[in-house]
Amino acid sequence: MRAWQLAWLLARRFRGKRERSGFVSFISASSTLGIALGCMVFITGLSVMNGFEEVLQKRFLSLVPQVEFSAVKGQLKDPQGIIDLALAHPQVASARAVIRSQALIQQGTEFVGVQLEGIATEQPHAIADYMPAATWQQLQQQPRGVVLGSQLAARLGVQTGDKLALMVAQQGSFKQPKRQALTVVGTFTFGGQVDHQYAYVDLTTAQALMGFSEGAQAVELAVTDIFAVQQIATQLGYQIDDYVYLDHWMRSQGHLYRDIQLVRLVMYLVLVLVLAVACFNIVSTLVMTVQEKQRHIGILRTMGLRRVRIMQVFIWQGLQNGVLGISLGVLAGIVLTSSLPYVLQWFQQLTGDTLLASDVYFVTSIPVQLQGIDIALVALVALLMSGLATLYPAWQASRTDIVKAISAT
Template sequence: MLAQWRLAWLLARRFRRGRERSRFLSFISASSTFGIALGCMVFIVGLSVMNGFGEVLEERFLKLVPHVEFRAVEGALEYPEMIFDLAAQHPEVTAARASIRTQALVQQGREFVGVQVNGIAPEQTQAIAEYMPATAWQALQQPKSVVLGTGLAEKLGVSEGDNVRFVVASERGFQAPKRVNLEVVGLFRFGGQVDHQLAYVNLATARSLIGLERGVTGVELEVTDLFAAERIANEIGYQLRDYVYLDHWMRAQGHLYRDIQMVRVVMYLVLILVLAVACFNIVSTLVMTVQEKRRHIGILRTMGLRRGSLVKVFMLQGIQNGAVGACFGVLAGIVLSLSLPTLLAALESLSGSTLLASDVYFVDRIPVLIQTVDIVLVAAVAFILSLLATLYPAWQAARIEVVDAISS
């Protein structure tokens, strides 16, 4: 059995590299290999970029977005300690923190800018601390202090040490809005619209803004499995005494993840179509090879080569094109993916334009993450389609009669 496959392999290599092969046939064969290699390379790069954005979404952006959130329907939570106890008992919850969130206007002169104010306990929340100076993080624990995003500070024309006035609407009827002066103790830079929309204060300052005597308005949880956030929110939320709003990151920011996954699915479909088109050249190559090698086929049949072995010869010849193209495409895709951030940075410096503006997106460089499963999948699709492309020409070669082949 092994000897038959070895003979078929040697004949396939001889047919593929035969000197009497026409230039046109060689061109068609080379184009099929190049098409498969190009398709594999492009899609490995594309999938690596999608993986990079997914990793940035999970590892960076979701540090500022609560995985699970329980927010009071009105006023403050009456039993926040119950949420903390249930969170501590749940095996999939890694952290719980209190929060107070409200909408406000920042007044600077005659200009008003809308901002979301997040009241946090600095000892419980460490994620945002990575994006601001340590002095600002320590000063945030002082009363009447606030940390602004750099974009918001630039728009207001304020800097560290300045005072800004926050205007918060009253929650009790038609009363005049409350005005509170806060000192800017630092700035944070995260990237994107976050820098233009968020301000951080401690819990005591947040209570004075909304007129809350004690307690908090919400509790935020971090979970081990991001995609189990909805289930965890329901498991804990249904045990609470408070009437709360159950929220999770998939509801607020899940569209980003769904968009990435949708692009991945579309890319897989396009990958199959592009490789299928490239494999049509394999079909053309083998069909033309069968016609060109009719006499050789007849001679091999008279020497005792069976139809099954003849099928193996032409299948192996087509698989060589697919295998060579897939190997070169995978290697080129890995190399290009690894060097893509450097190449794009060089392109930005030469053109003077920015692909990802830091004031619009929360990343300023194209992220890349190469996953082995994507490489294996792309190579497997190329190999399988190459194999399928050989079936009809190989079957056609096996149907050739010996007499007709020799006399042609």
Template sequence: MARWQLAWSLARRFRGRRQRSRFLSFITVSSTFGIALGCMVFIAGLSVMNGFSNVLETRFLQLIPHVEFRAVEGALKYPETIYAAAEQHPLVTQARPVIRTQALVQQGREFVGVEVTGIDPTRGHNVADLTSATAWQQLVQPNTILLGAGLAQKLKLGAGDSMTLVVAAEQGFQAPKRLQVTVAGVFTFGGQVDHQMAYVNLDTARTMTGLTEGVSIIELSVADVFAAEQVANEIGYQIKDFVYLEHWMRTQGHLYRDIQMVRVVMYLALILVLAVACFNIVSTLMMTVQEKQRHIGVLRTMGLRTAEVVKVFVLQGIQNGLWGVLFGCLAGVVVSLNLPHVFSWIEQWSGESLLSSDVYFIDRIPVLLQWRDVLIVATVALLMSLLATLYPAWKASRVEVVKAISA
């Protein structure tokens, strides 16, 4: 233990400003600053990526079904087998009957396309969290509809107003169906969903599509969204119907893959930026070895072993990395926690929103700090700092004592 304390003390002494030239001090400070800056930036960047990933899981998947079994034609013939399999599966939290169709909304002479989803309000649905309780209760009534906020605004409709839905015939060249419905309420989710989607109850959806009974789709919600494909396959093998099997990773998974790809790129950039910063540690230690050759020679004559010389310079380089990691991680945590306020200030200063709610399903850049990322960044920075010390420390151990003292 005393040997390590001696090596640590010598490393601190060699690193002291009074023992170095101004240029060497500048290189040392720049290496520490580079590591700190890299840690801060990447902790903040990863926090933003975590925020987008969390919003995708907790908000976007509110309206996107995790797993979906859709009849090839008409209604499902054996929906009870799907319900039974879903009830027995440990990861399934809810199974919902659904009928989905396309329609045109006629308001005067204007027609607007809309995706109409028929649901059972008594079974509960995530859209219930996006609208008022009164509107949700009104949806139980026949010929009522919930509109997205953007669609309602475009058509200048509100609760209690009437509108006409035009639905194409499923088969043949029959005239399209027209159905008069009453707006039960408006839901707000964000993005294009508010401009494209509407909800009715199952009876109204059957009237629109011509189904006499049953449903055409059964949606499942799962406890682990990343197990959606596994759940879909396991339940799909148990059902008797011919169905189209869908899960969110297939239909909307590109969003998650894009987030993960950016995360991987950031990790690669982290390694490269820290590698550049650690080159300054190599330069600092190599210059210290040249400057302290006489000191090394004297210490060797006093009994300092070769391995202990290596320890001295390894610890000196680690000190640079340690201070950089410490300040960088602290700054990264502070910046991440205050990023929402920073983004709000930027929006107020510029007068423009960084994320438009008309395009995206969120209107603010999300931030989620995870201590795992802080630990990963700190560990990578320390390992890079350690690797940067090995060659200079080896060169210091190869200094010839006689030449060093006589120099």
């Protein structure tokens, strides 16, 4: 039998319930449970952070311009030239012209401010995914049609087919607004403040509202690497002849991403601290085990077992607690992460409370995305902390005085 195998067998024997007092067994179980709970909670927490990051990238940034070139004053001289220039860039996935303006909708004696956006409906647009297909077709075909956010339509009390009196800001000012009549062709539901503030019209309708014979106010781009937007915007901006403002999502909405990353960093720090506290129970367990096994250690030393092997025995014993806790925690974390949306939905139905209100947030359920790298990271940190917790008790066991240990009763 090899020396490490002997150390492993002795560690398993020392860890057996028959070989330990009830109090030591309780402390040992507490350390295992603490590590398991820590692993479970942090796997779930990191998965939720991954989910929000994915929603930010795939949903929210589908509406928010990832890169935008807007006219300094009035309209762009050659928006199609900017589109062609952008599409020639290897990291630009799509480019489209838009017209944006602030507007007021008059409903009786009430005026409601909206963000009006004119889009080229002959091209695919993300907002089409959040409205019925028939509504999108009506927006393409209906002259002077408008699609309202569902919450905005509810506030105004309008339905499909109703007429709206719209006053559009000219040159960013309402000093001499133009009053226009539009027909509501439907609503969209995206979530959050978008449903309260946004209205979409066809680009030709927006040109007529703004008094443009042609052209657009801005060109927005979708890119393949959303974290390279500043570099892409700068590279293309130097090649554009027109005077434009350069903007990208990291400047306008980057605080959302930074908040997610900050929470993730805090979770990593808390992970280390919580697992360190849980591993203190391993230290307590091993210290008490060393005191209980003084006589056994002395006998093993007289039989020729070297000090380094005595250390291995207690290191293996502590790691058994850690590995068991990690295994249970990882399994529980995977199960909890997979069932978390359903658990929270059940909780909302039970209590009647809404955790993520659709009129405030652009998601209505907790998004989760389980990643293997997070599981591996949590397990590795827990295993490392468990190993470090065994060193001092194992070193003390290896320095046991043989004579005193054997003579102890």
